[in-house]
Amino acid sequence: MPLDIYAEEIISNYEHPHNKGKIDSPSVKLHENNPVCGDDITIYCAIKGDRLEDVKFEGDGCAISMGTASMLTDFVKGKSLSEIERMDLNTIKELIGMDPGPARVKCATLALKTLKGSLFLYQHKEPDASTKEL
């Protein structure tokens, strides 16, 4: 695996995460884990109308999962729910600037999977196929 997976930005987001913590009385929250690695995340969303006003996360895991969670929460804040629902692995690849590769893809997509899952939960919808695939 080429080492650009540990780009400066991922590491600094892992060591100094943004949006880390809870939201008091969130619109929705969801907990997920990745049993293979033991990565663990809870996402808290504050939703107004069809917009994600605020988002925070708590969790434990590797630099890829936690660094991506930090970058993703920055990226999605203020976006519309439908826009977030369309995000997929490619969104993550662009966001972190590389392909995590088969060994680490589950780490890289954990935050997005959990975020999308929480939005479906909020709207009382079943997660769509693209979310289940993450």
Next chain:
Amino acid sequence: MAGIDVSKIKQDFPILNRVINGKRLVYLDSAATSQKPKQVIEKIKDYYENYNANIHRGIYKISEEATEAYIDSKRAASKFINSSSYNEIIYTKNATDSINLVALSWGEQNIKSGDHIMISEMEHHSNIVPWQMLAKRKGAVLDFVRVNDDLTSLDKDSLAENLDKCPKIVALTQVSNVLGTINDIRGISREAHSRGAMVLVDGAQSTPHMPVDVKDLGADFFVASSHKMLGPAGLGILYASSKVLEEMPPLIGGGDMILTVEKERSTWNTIPWKFEAGTANIEGGIGFGAAIEYLNSVGMSRIREHEKEITRYALEMIEGIKNVRAYGYPANNIKDKAGVISFTIDGVHPHDVATIFDSDGVAIRAGHHCAMPLVKSVLHLPAVSRMSFYIYNDERDVDAAVEAIKKTKTIFKKV
């Protein structure tokens, strides 16, 4: 005793010529599975090209040759662990399959409600789950011997306490695949036998790396996997004495395990065939025979000495690096430690460690290593990184690992 010539041994392993990310492959994951020497690869190729046939049945030359080669491999396996006869060696899929066979056949017949089954906190899942399932079916009690506080070995008091519950069976690993601890099976089985228990020894991590003698250990059951001992995957062994095997009911019915079949009933074949229904993993057995031959040619005592030295060297290096912790016995107490080093780097997740190692061509494992009770509840960690050694590893391989640790520390600024 002269040491082993690793540079010569390396030449027997074609895979070690691979280049990964521009670096030579440094394989430090032999506790997961071993690499295969060309002697094993060629033996299997020779079987396919020259005497591929089903065994036990064909009255023709190549079937006889295949049958003979398969049984020869059992003879070699029998001798390798010092059982009395190849009739005491059952070929299974792997060590896991062997333990399940004991739990389902012997266990089903002998374990009753309220009986105790004793294992330990350092077992691999394969020596936990089959007993959990058996205990649930029977209403039996599963007891775990604790690991001591310095995380080196089984706790003496906990051991004595659990033996005093007079378990029906004691199932323990000879070598921990996480801590590398070599348990005193000989002493424990003496105590267990004096209380009437049967003893199962999980030899998955010992048989590849040190001389093993089932009689000296006092093992009533002994299991191992070919793929961890230079042989092909898909082949495991279960040893038990003829007496025990005669009394155990077969588990899987079908061809080869019977003597006669009528519409209403069948009679069982003699051991070991009673436990080997259907067409066997013939090429696996034959390849395993070649693996044993290879190990014998190097010498198991020498292999153990070599691994002791390389483990001591690695631990000395690792213990000298700040913010890196190795678990189990330290460098200055290597007598009961096999070539397995689990470690963590403060502030870095073990999976990130393994990815950075991989970028240097160094293959290590990260995770719970199929020992969740040990890693999560005893070490209190989500995962650990693990390097493990075999006959084809030398100090240069350790140096590559140490470099990778240093590289990890430069990538993560907080460390």
